[in-house]
Amino acid sequence: MSITWSAYKRARRRSRQAWAVLALAAAAIVAGLSWFFTTGQFEAGQPAQSGTSEAPVYNPQWMKPVRGAAPVAAEKATEALERLQVKGRAAKTDYDRAAFGQAWADADRNGCDTRNDILRRDLSDVEFTDGSTCKVASGTLNEPYTGRRIAFTRGQDTSSAVQIDHVVALADAWQKGAQQLTIQQRQTLANDPLNLIAADGPANVKKGAGDAATWLPANKNFRCHYVARQISVKTAYRLWVTQAEKDAMKGVLSSCPEQQTIYNAR
Secondary structure (H helix, E strand, C coil): CCHHHHHHHHHHHHHHHHHHHEEEHHHHHHHHHHHHHHHHHHHHCCCCCCCCCCCCCCCCCCCCCCCCCCCCCEEEEHHHHHCCCEECCCCEEEEEEEECCCCCCCCCCCCCCCCHHHHHHHHHEEEECCCCCCCCCCEEEECCCCEEEEECCCCCCCHHHHHEEECCCHHHHHHHHHHHHHHHHHHHHHCCCEEEEEEEEHHHHHHHHCCCCCCCCHHHHHHHHHHHHHHHHHHHHHCCHHHHHHHHHHHCCCCCCCCCCCCCCC
């Protein structure tokens, strides 16, 4: 009788173990299905997101930093964000690009216009046009918004493949405080290397005048730098954010709480 009881207990133990294994397997299946229907179905068959995670501000060998309307402290971007005013958009009806002065002025007075400064800063394997040490003829861009490599060749039908993006769009800046800046400060904002990044032409067109609440780079690796750079620009020129914009920025920075502000000393 004792042998029978011992065998019974062993059988019960094996049965409980089997049920535990089945429960774990069921939980794994449920988790897998949950991942598939929330994220996996969109990522399956796609390569992992790659691409640069930051972009330069200036090259001290041949560029000079420009001064905004206010200094940008070296600190966590989340802390700088908390100090930005939160307000609604001002009217856009009176926005005029001319309010930001000459496009592609030589803001740092190094002898080259801003567009060519940014191309030279952001492209690799740069070649200049004959007889020039400023005018970029060609190069390769490790494009930050899409994560792709783009070959740039100057020309009527090819130059638009690489455009110079205002990280804080000028129309957005106009609606969030730039109207109160002087004309010189607005021209500096439009030509400040802190606010400029060489970008994929179609991506730049898609962004338009969008802020962080309406547009973020497809390259997720770059989003922390991008948002921190917007916060830094808005700090430098005393611009504000909308509540939706602030919420979007906080959402991005929640994945990189140690992200620092971006400033000209880099």
